[in-house]
Amino acid sequence: MKFGVVVFPGSNCDHDAHYAVTQNVGAQASLLWHQESSVPSDVDAIIIPGGFSYGDYLRCGAIAKFSPIISAVTKFAHAGGLVMGFCNGFQILTESGLLPGALIRNSALKFICRPIDLRVETTNSPFTNTATPGQILSLPIAHGEGCYTAEPHVLDQLEAEDRVVFRYVKNPNGSLRDIAGICNAQRNVLGMMPHPERAADPLMGSTDGLVLFHSLIASLAAK
Amino acid sequence: MSTITPEVVAAHSLTPDEYQKVLSLLGREPSLTELGIFSVMWSEHCSYKSSKIHLKKLPTRSQLVILGPGENAGIIDIGQGYGIAFKIESHNHPSFIEPFQGAATGVGGILRDIFTMGARPIAVLDSIRFGPLDDPQTGPRNRRILEGVVAGIAHYGNCFGVPTVGGECVFHKSYDGNPLVNVFALGVIPKDKIFFGRAEGIGNPVIYVGAKTGRDGIHGATMASDEFTEESKQKRPNVQMGDPFLEKLLLEACIEAMHSGAVVGIQDMGAAGLTCSTCEMGSRAGTGVEIDLMHVPQRETGMTPYEIMLSESQERMLLVAEKGREQEIFDIFDKWGLDAATVGVVTDDGMLRVRNHGELIAEINNRDLADEAPLYDRPHTKPHRNVPMEAPDFASTDLKADLIKLLSSGDLCSKRWIYEQFDYMVRTNTLAGPGGDAAIIRIKETGTSVAVSLDGNGRYCYLDPREGAKLVVAEACRNVSTVGALPVAATNNLNFGNPQRPEIMAQLVEAIEGMADACAFFETPITGGNVSLYNETLGEGILPTPVIGIVGLLPTQAPVPSRFQAEGLTVMLLGGIGSSDEVHFGGTQYAYVLLKQMWGLPPALDMAVEKNVHLAIREIDAAGLAASAHDLSDGGFAVALAEASFDGIGAAVILPPSSLRPELLLFHEAPSRILLSTNSPEEVSKIADKLGVPTQVIGKTVKGQVVIEGHLSAAIEELQQPWASALENALHA
Numbered sequence: 001m002k003f004g005v006v007v008f009p010g011s012n013c014d015h016d017a018h019y020a021v022t023q024n025v026g027a028q029a030s031l032l033w034h035q036e037s038s039v040p041s042d043v044d045a046i047i048i049p050g051g052f053s054y055g056d057y058l059r060c061g062a063i064a065k066f067s068p069i070i071s072a073v074t075k076f077a078h079a080g081g082l083v084m085g086f087c088n089g090f091q092i093l094t095e096s097g098l099l100p101g102a103l104i105r106n107s108a109l110k111f112i113c114r115p116i117d118l119r120v121e122t123t124n125s126p127f128t129n130t131a132t133p134g135q136i137l138s139l140p141i142a143h144g145e146g147c148y149t150a151e152p153h154v155l156d157q158l159e160a161e162d163r164v165v166f167r168y169v170k171n172p173n174g175s176l177r178d179i180a181g182i183c184n185a186q187r188n189v190l191g192m193m194p195h196p197e198r199a200a201d202p203l204m205g206s207t208d209g210l211v212l213f214h215s216l217i218a219s220l221a222a223k
Numbered sequence: 224m225s226t227i228t229p230e231v232v233a234a235h236s237l238t239p240d241e242y243q244k245v246l247s248l249l250g251r252e253p254s255l256t257e258l259g260i261f262s263v264m265w266s267e268h269c270s271y272k273s274s275k276i277h278l279k280k281l282p283t284r285s286q287l288v289i290l291g292p293g294e295n296a297g298i299i300d301i302g303q304g305y306g307i308a309f310k311i312e313s314h315n316h317p318s319f320i321e322p323f324q325g326a327a328t329g330v331g332g333i334l335r336d337i338f339t340m341g342a343r344p345i346a347v348l349d350s351i352r353f354g355p356l357d358d359p360q361t362g363p364r365n366r367r368i369l370e371g372v373v374a375g376i377a378h379y380g381n382c383f384g385v386p387t388v389g390g391e392c393v394f395h396k397s398y399d400g401n402p403l404v405n406v407f408a409l410g411v412i413p414k415d416k417i418f419f420g421r422a423e424g425i426g427n428p429v430i431y432v433g434a435k436t437g438r439d440g441i442h443g444a445t446m447a448s449d450e451f452t453e454e455s456k457q458k459r460p461n462v463q464m465g466d467p468f469l470e471k472l473l474l475e476a477c478i479e480a481m482h483s484g485a486v487v488g489i490q491d492m493g494a495a496g497l498t499c500s501t502c503e504m505g506s507r508a509g510t511g512v513e514i515d516l517m518h519v520p521q522r523e524t525g526m527t528p529y530e531i532m533l534s535e536s537q538e539r540m541l542l543v544a545e546k547g548r549e550q551e552i553f554d555i556f557d558k559w560g561l562d563a564a565t566v567g568v569v570t571d572d573g574m575l576r577v578r579n580h581g582e583l584i585a586e587i588n589n590r591d592l593a594d595e596a597p598l599y600d601r602p603h604t605k606p607h608r609n610v611p612m613e614a615p616d617f618a619s620t621d622l623k624a625d626l627i628k629l630l631s632s633g634d635l636c637s638k639r640w641i642y643e644q645f646d647y648m649v650r651t652n653t654l655a656g657p658g659g660d661a662a663i664i665r666i667k668e669t670g671t672s673v674a675v676s677l678d679g680n681g682r683y684c685y686l687d688p689r690e691g692a693k694l695v696v697a698e699a700c701r702n703v704s705t706v707g708a709l710p711v712a713a714t715n716n717l718n719f720g721n722p723q724r725p726e727i728m729a730q731l732v733e734a735i736e737g738m739a740d741a742c743a744f745f746e747t748p749i750t751g752g753n754v755s756l757y758n759e760t761l762g763e764g765i766l767p768t769p770v771i772g773i774v775g776l777l778p779t780q781a782p783v784p785s786r787f788q789a790e791g792l793t794v795m796l797l798g799g800i801g802s803s804d805e806v807h808f809g810g811t812q813y814a815y816v817l818l819k820q821m822w823g824l825p826p827a828l829d830m831a832v833e834k835n836v837h838l839a840i841r842e843i844d845a846a847g848l849a850a851s852a853h854d855l856s857d858g859g860f861a862v863a864l865a866e867a868s869f870d871g872i873g874a875a876v877i878l879p880p881s882s883l884r885p886e887l888l889l890f891h892e893a894p895s896r897i898l899l900s901t902n903s904p905e906e907v908s909k910i911a912d913k914l915g916v917p918t919q920v921i922g923k924t925v926k927g928q929v930v931i932e933g934h935l936s937a938a939i940e941e942l943q944q945p946w947a948s949a950l951e952n953a954l955h956a
Contacts, residue, residue, distance in 0.1 A: 009475075009559065010468050012384025016651045019667070050649075052382045055468025111377050111644045142381075142646040198648050203665065203781060 001217055002028040004043035006069055006089075009034065012051035013087065013197065020200035021047070025213040037068040039075075044220055045082040046073055048089030050142070050195060060088060060103060060145050061095035070096050082126055082216060083189045087143055090181070090191035099184055099191045100158070101150030103143075107174025111144040115206065117169035118180055118194055122162045125183050126219035127190045127212050137208035139194035141172060146193040148175035148182075158182055166192055227252055235262035241597055248591045256529045256577070257585045260592065263495035263533060264502065267756050270596035273722040274754045277735045282743040287711050288750055295336040295420060295490065297750020298412065299712045301776060303669040306417070308342035309409040311350075311677070311716045311772045313755040317462040318404040322371025323378070326351075326404050327465040330379040331537050333408040335491035338474050339540065341418040341481050342410030345650055346664045347380050349390040349406045350677040350716070350770045354399030356633065356953040361399045366954055368402050375465075376406070377644040382467035383474075387645035388653050389662035390677050394633035397681070400760030405716040405753075407677055407772045411666055418481055420490030422504035422512050422543045422569045427487055429501070429512055429567040430549065432480075432556050433473045433539040435522035439463045440496070440535025469538040469561075476559040477540060483555065485548035492539040498532045498592075500541040501567075502575045506593035513576040514567030516584070528584045532577065543569060599722075606688050606733055607726035607764070610821045614805035617818050619886045622861075623935040625817055627945050629858050629890070630865055632816040636949035655782045660702040660854050665779045674708035674775040679718075680857075681766030682810045683825035688730045691810075691825050692737030692769050697833045697894050698856050699773035700745045704837035705854045705897055707783055707844030708775030713742055715752040715771050720764025722756050730767035731756075738769060744830045745837075747773055783844050785853040787872040792850050792900040792924045794874045795907060797843070798836045799917035800860065800881060801893030802827075812858045813890040826893045832916075833895040839916045840897050846910070848903050855896040861889040861931065863898050865942045868929050873939050874900075875930040876922030885934055900924050 003021045007014045014031060021029040030040065034053075039046065053064040064070060070092065077083045077098055085093040093099040106112055120128050120135040131137075150158070155177055158164050166181035173193070181192030196209030232242045235258055245253055245261050253261065267273060283291040289306050290298040296310040314329025330347060337344045351372055354365040369392075380387045385408070422429065440463035480486050488508070490500045497519070505512040516531045526534075544552050549565060556563035570576070575592065577585040588595075619625050629635055642657035654672060655663035661676040678699040684691030700710040715738060720727040742749055758765045787794075808814060809823030843849050855863045864874060881888055901907050904920055911918040922930075930936045 009472055010382070010384075012382075012471070012649050016649065019651060051384060052468060052471075055382065055466075057468070111381060111646070113646045113648065114643050140648050142648060144381075195648075198651055201651065203654055203779070204648070204651055 001220060002030065002042050002044050004032045004039060004046045005029055006032045006046065006048045006073065007034060008053035008064055008067065010052040010055055011049050013049040013195065017047045017049040017197045020197040021213065024200035025210065027217065032069055034067045034069045037072055039072045045216055046076060048085040048092055050087030050089060053088055053092060061092035064092045065096035074098060077189050080188055084127060085191040086195055086197065087193055090193055091145065093189065093191040098189050099182060100154050101148055103145050104147045104149050105145050106147050112172055113142040115140050116172055116194065118166045119169055121164045121167050124162055125165055125187050125190065127215050128165060130215040130218055131211045136169065137211065138199065138206045139196055139209055140198045141194050143193055146173045148179045150176065161185060165190060226255055227258060235259065236266065237262050241265060244597060248595060249587065254585060256532060257587060259529050259533050260498045260585060260587060263498055264592040265596040269495050269499060271754055272596050273599050273601050273756060274717065274731065275598055276600055277732050280735060280739045281749045282739060283748050283750065285746065285748045288748055289414065290750065292751045295339045297712065297714065298340065298417060299750065300414065301666065301669060301671050304414050305666065305669050306412050306414050307409055307673060308337050308340045308412050309407065309714055309774055310336055310751045311405055311407040311714045311770065312336065312753040313716050313718060314404045314406065315402065315718065315755050315758055318372055319368065319402055321462040322368045323375040324462055324464055326372040326375030327379040328463045328537055329404050329406045330376055331465045331467065331470050332493045333406045334383060334385065334470060335493060337408045337410040338477055339418065339420065339489055339491045340412060341416045342412035343478060344385045344408050344410040345652055346409045346662065346675065347385050347387045347406060348662060348675055348677050349376055349387065350679055351390065352393045352395065352398045352403035352768065355394050355396060357956065365399065370954065372402065372404055373641050373644055379465055379467045381646045383471050384649055386647045386649050386653055388647050388664060389657045389675065391679065392638050392641060395681055395766055397765045401758045401765050403718050403768060405770050407714065409673065409675065411668060416481065418486065418489050420504050421488040421508040422510050423487050423508045424543065425510065425569055425571045427543050427546050427569045428549050428565045429514060429569060430542050430544055430552055430563055431519055431539065431566045432542060432563040433561055434466065434469055434536055435520040435562060436531055436534045437522035437536045438526065438530055438534060441530060441533045463535050463537050465537050472559045472561055473538055473540065476556050476561055480552050480555045483551050485544050485551045487543045487545055489540060489542040492541060494535065496533060496535045502589045502592040504541065504543065505573065505575060505589035509573065511570035511572045511574040511576065511589065512567060513570050515578040515581065517580045518564050518566040520562040520564055528577065528579045601722050601728045602725045603728035603732045604725040606729040608685060612806060612823055614809060614822055615818065615820060622885060622889060623937055626861050626865060626935060627942060629812055629816055629862055630942055631945040631949035632812065635812060635858050635862060637947045638950060639947065640950045640954065655706060659785045660705045663706055663782050670779050672777050672779045674703045674706050674777060675772060676702035677770060677772045678702065679768050679770035681768040682815060682821055684734055684767040684769060686810045686821065686823065686825050688733035688767050689737035690828065692734040693741040693830065694825055694828050694894060695769060695771050696738055696741035696745060697828055697830065699771050700747060700837060701854045703773050703775035704840050705852050707841055708777035709841060710745060710747045710773050710775040712774045713747040713749045713771055715749055715769060717754045718758055718765060718768040718770065719756050720759045727764055734767055734769045738771065741830065745834060783849050784851045786867050786870040787851050787874060787900050787924045788870065789850060790872055790924050790926050792902050793904040793920055794876055794900050794922045794924060795904060796896060796919045796921055797839060797899060797911060797916060798896035799919050800878060800888065801891065801896050803883065803887050803891035803893050808887055808891055811890060811892045813886065826891065828894050835914045835916050836895045836897060839911050839914045842910050843907055846906065848901050848906050850900045850902065852897055852899040855898060857892065859890040859892050865929055867898055868939050869943050871939060872924050872926060873929040874922050875925045875928065877932040878921060879919055889931065889934060
């Protein structure tokens, strides 16, 4: 089982994702440089980590979507490959059209870093299939632009298709309908603002993030 | 006709005597560019001319110190082939003029100091001080400064990807026109890959990397060496602009270049920019450096040599490479999308030679700039103080109301509004983040963790600079020991007023001497730091504010929490309830917040007792006996007890009989005390007894209540709610 962790200039959580996957989950991982135009054939799943890709000076993820690696990730996803975007990764996935909606400035207009509670809204996804429905996970958030927004009909569709994967128990950033994470219609691309890779080590105070990685490994094994 | 008139000399903040020294060193009249170069290198900020002879009193050596003061950052050995590099630096003046960029570039500057050594930054802490937020006149401005400073630190640290894991935020009227922004950074470094700012190797190329040079920050170092006047706001162009993303790229590229083996020496361009990096690198190596400014990447057109040499544009580094390996360096910087250009060469004659399109612009001996700055033994008399020794009459009518007022005061209230704007978890090493006694960062490479505490106390130091400085060191060492770490080294930031006033100089001298005594006693050598003088506005100096950063080491493990975690545990006071009297109560938070006065002396410190308390708590922590441990400091016993209760488990305690009146008993700030909860009180006492440390069993942990028998009783919520909401309320008043 091998994860590919995308590295943009400014991807600050690349090392954290790599460490969590290799040290806490026990899988393999390799780093994928932003200028690479294909995904290595031995990569089973891709993580787009958090951070500030290209500085995010224009709009979070707005430059990253034009990078060679994102074209490669898009192809990988369209072929059914599993892709997870955390924080800035979620922003990049919405910017690049792999997921609907957008992440805008937090309603309080400030960066927020704190552990929050998250409810698993569906276990019908390769990222949550080993969780229990309604399970509460304690995961950190750390973002300035994490307010999920989309047209009402898009939100209705997400709900109708059971694509809201996580909701905030107590909404920290103004996200519409408390949405913290969603998947695409094919259910192989996940975007979420909280950081599961920061909750994978008992020393960090929570290991609730592990359920995502374990689910993903289980679903790959079942294939 | 001479262009260097006395007015021009004065405008460069050089005294007539200093100018005479320039003339005699050069043997001729300087050009304007040369005068500018001298003025920044000889500024207080770069030369430490008022403090240097006193800084020599500080202890700087121990078996763990790999590198002491003099380089960009100190380094200590943490074993298994690794070291940690750390330093604290101030950005006080820029943060007053432009809070957001001033604070942001303060973070950027200290991060460069760390990675210049070859260390990857893994933690930032900040010690920030402002005027009161509720002052009718200055409150609105103080609130804007605080919000700007916090946003600036968050912007830079978050985007760069370094966690901001702790620090302190303090308020006092004397910081009204002169906020303090001291930023500490720490990085991890393989011991065999330490780099120095030295221009070694005659004929080696001098390479400029990073951001292009613009007109920002010209004479920033000279500005930082002046008092503020009404005109200071016009100095806004002296403040630099930060680009954390560029700095992140610069970090990655520099570390990659260093690991390539092609880099001989490297230094960041911080204060005094290209001038400082060239002459210091040459001076340290005993070589000369010749550069031509036409090769310097420039952001603006028509910049003069004077402007290029003195610009403090951010995110730039100067490196010396092995001759013939330039292309390797260029390729690495190109990969990260950064400029890199050969601007000059290392020479054998010890001179800084600056050309512009071949024309000679400046020619000065490197050592004259870096090492020959005038040194002053400025006169110092009795430290300035303008408060009585005797206590005023006071009597509390409601101790619980007093406690609530203290908990919702600026210095003691929750700083969550601030630290939640900082990403304190990125890099997944933060074992203990903001809000505890000390931050703890795990070093993934070694299985060791590092505990850090920043501490300062302007009121203690105002009442007695020498004892105040000792208390500050003692408290920071106590913080680090409370979480189970052995304090091993220190870095200091000395924030004072105008050293040309003998009573201010006396504060500086006595504080340095006190700090030297305490650092020697607690075995925490000072491996580097920063001096920030002229912190005055319109002739009003700040409280003398030496800030210490103590670094400690402990094995990587789940940290001992500072708050009570379970009901029914025994609550103990390690070090006992301590002693005080009216005179030693005059610097406490109680005196400041409730009586709005300052008098007398700071609390009395016995360093031998203090050190034994540190030994005891570390042994108690290591034996796994403490379910929680929290040191007593600002606000005294009652405040510590309340703080320890904010996870919902409080305590019911009975204090032993004491001759102290209730206000003193509950709120005096005698050092050498730690509040802990345990289920093995006998074991704890055994350790304490062995070390001669008094302990008192004072009660039990209970759910939801804080009770001090005979004095006060409160539901935790009554105390916690005002504590938690005070800062936000004050900001949005």
